[in-house]
Amino acid sequence: MAEMSVNLCGIELCNPVIAASGTFGYGYEFAELYDINMLGTFSFKGTTKEPRFGNPTPRIAECTAGMINAVGLQNPGVDKVISEELPLLSKCFDKKVMANVSGFSIDDYVYTCERIDSCEQVGWIEVNVSCPNVHGGGMSFGTSPESAAEVTGAVRRVTKKPIIIKLSPNVTDIVSIAKACEDAGADGISLINTMLGMRIDLRARKPVIANKMGGFSGSAIFPVAVRMVYQVANAVSVPVVGMGGVTCAEDVVEMMLAGATAVEVGAANLVNPYACRDIINDLPRVMGKYKIESLKDIIGGCR
Amino acid sequence: MAEMSVNLCGIELCNPVIAASGTFGYGYEFAELYDINMLGTFSFKGTTKEPRFGNPTPRIAECTAGMINAVGLQNPGVDKVISEELPLLSKCFDKKVMANVSGFSIDDYVYTCERIDSCEQVGWIEVNVSCPNVHGGGMSFGTSPESAAEVTGAVRRVTKKPIIIKLSPNVTDIVSIAKACEDAGADGISLINTMLGMRIDLRARKPVIANKMGGFSGSAIFPVAVRMVYQVANAVSVPVVGMGGVTCAEDVVEMMLAGATAVEVGAANLVNPYACRDIINDLPRVMGKYKIESLKDIIGGCR
């Protein structure tokens, strides 16, 4: 009998599959398609202090085995998320949800996490440090150990919920950044966020997306994700949530062997709205094929 | 009539297509398949001061839309390359070849470039700064502007041939590194080298590659390559050679619109040994489709 449950920062998940932020809305669109309580959990749409429309369109580009998006954190703002989205979610999801939080200044992060700390429904706060720091010359918080640690420390002070820092892969040394976040009080690390990519429209001779560059995701980036998950999981002692191009149950197993305690599924949800359901349903078969009795046993099993 | 010629650092290429180092040997394997004089040129196998066997096998892993290699710069060493490989090449290639040079210390680079400087056949020296610096804690020369500039300056002093620095994409800020190389005397920048990736064998629960991690290449990485070529071409004034996942003539045009003066084709040669020939033969059709009279006109044409 395939034992799929894992424990992420003290909270039990019936399986390691987590729908990734930005590909699952606030859950209820997908609840029309299948019972989302079958998920380990999901990370809701990146939420900021203020409401945001995001970037101009087009925001999407096709790539070989992947896509680029430049949505730009469109969201109704944390207050509306708490007053409107979460009550809607409670109608179709009775598990703890992961709150994905973004900001453009330390104060942004602190305000948003403080507000979310009071939400019973939220089990973990996933802090996206890939956004540009408006007070830091626009460089993303996630590109230096110092600024990533600064965000981590600041949100640590305002919430007792487990904090999972979501790292950007567009860096020279992911390990030093992950360690800095752990030292600053992170309860977990999730990676990888999207890779910075670009496509050009040959007819128009202009970037395909209005924002020029955007976040590259999809199965194409899986090998980079596995590498970084492996590096980080071998360097920190807090749990690692692996993501980046995960498309099938085999990918989930590979991520866990690399060191992931749980695995997020992102872009795949946009191509196959049933991706998470299909992966979870297929996991027992794949576990059998590779003689895995309990997924807990294979976390970091790649030696 | 489609005009395909471009000028790379003062040397005319009949077309911008360059077979990338490590995928084309020293040329003569491919000369058995087609007349390689139809190429713009090619960059020969990464050459070092001493002969190298490289890494243990397995060295290759399959990925979605790409592959990982950890060959580890197997080559006979610069002296044998000059005494044996280049004479063989001269029998089937009458154009200037690009010499790809690697090293593990500044002295390595200097020695190898000094020797190659005397080779009539060599038109350009492409300096691969992605190798680990044994005197620098193993961090790759290409991961900091300082060390990349140090290599550039050192080889600059020992050769009059155009120097093209080949940059690694596994960095936070590719632009600062490219600028540092330009300031240190580089005549051109080529990018991107492979991305660091990893795959795991689910049965063995071990990395597929003996070296654990390796260089990820193939069409999967194209959007990251286009992004970095665009960023660098807009920041430096020397010519940029674009590469990374180029598979078809449309990709060549997209790279040139992003700012590439010439375009290297790498992994595609390993899947289709005729890839470069096929791309060059298809370029006139694609130029017609997008109303391009001369490829020179579209370099950096993406605005």
Place this chain on the structure above:
Amino acid sequence: MKQSIFTIINNAPLTRDVFRMTLLGDTSAITAAGQFVNVKLDGLYLRRPISVCDQSGDELTLIYKVVGKGTELMSGMRGGELDLLTGLGNGYDLSKSGDRPLLIGGGVGVPPLYLLAKRLIAEGKRVSVILGFNTKSEMFYENEFRDLGARVTVTTADGSYGVKGFVTAAMPENYTYVYTCGPQPMLKAVYDVSATSGQFSFEERMGCGFGACMGCSCKTLYGNKRICKDGPVLVKEEIIWQK
């Protein structure tokens, strides 16, 4: 929304680069004219949204123009199966039509109006249709609309057929409501000259096509909307024209 496998029973060109594909499958999720399907194609990552031209029973008709890799692949299909997400988008609201609705389509904006006209006529409305094309060789479906019983006017930009000029050159005297679909400049022109309220179907590059990724958002006077989920049809009163 429903994901299911359809069988291609026909796929042939209507003009040089406009094709009509007929498929059989579970159409139960298609609830309104003006909705679209999202097509999974081998070798492409994202699905491709194609508006529904007609549906009756388990038969589905799509008309698409070859503009990129996706539609190029589709145009080469001579049978086989397609993985579709069906019933996407809000579609047109028939209840607003009044008794003399005016339907205006431009180029590949024409197809979704076919099912709309069919249903309005079934409800006993007197339907007028303006079909705008660049030139006669690009024209399609004039007779199909006529066979439904609609009053059809064709305009061509170059005057090679029907009324010379854009669709707005053929606006009739009186109509009760406007339904339109086409390139944005045409929509804007219709918006400016139409005397009544109406429903406008918009295009945007989409990620998922079912409201999850926020890839195709636009601002309206009624708030931010996702073209794929809250659209593609917007009512005249809410539209904000960008730049």
Place this chain on the structure above:
Amino acid sequence: MKQSIFTIINNAPLTRDVFRMTLLGDTSAITAAGQFVNVKLDGLYLRRPISVCDQSGDELTLIYKVVGKGTELMSGMRGGELDLLTGLGNGYDLSKSGDRPLLIGGGVGVPPLYLLAKRLIAEGKRVSVILGFNTKSEMFYENEFRDLGARVTVTTADGSYGVKGFVTAAMPENYTYVYTCGPQPMLKAVYDVSATSGQFSFEERMGCGFGACMGCSCKTLYGNKRICKDGPVLVKEEIIWQK
């Protein structure tokens, strides 16, 4: 080496997971037994190397075991075309055989020995063949070798058929030369017990399969060699066994 399109005329299982595929195409580049082809498969990036089991005229026979995605895809093919690189690798050198060559194959190492046996017998050699398998149900081609006129001994590790034990348990008294192909432990065992010189065919994970990428290099006493180009066949005298 030649790249060309082959037509699949047959593809059926010989055992639970070993399949035989017969194709028609341009085999002109196949010059020696023990060479391999590199197969392009939809959805996979790298080609998959498969040893040549037999070739006559424009007919090519491949025998492969389903071990991963590539061979899984191949096993599902019921016709159609395949893009092959043919004539890869050095293959076996027949001139060294002497008049009583011994051919030793283990598991999927058996297929390349078939064309070798055929050609040696055509040259009038008295060919002995040892075919090693884990168990009877995994056995294949015993009769095919016999029909060529070879003296065939089968060994099974579990004794369920033929001689119990590994191939080395069935070494005959006298033979003039050894040709072998199989898993590395078997090659090593044959290397250790064989009384004559011989040629050993090695496996390695390959990138290109034609000598360009250096993905499959190995060290030999005659210098570094590429299994795909300078191999897969190495002579006994040059072999260096890794750990």
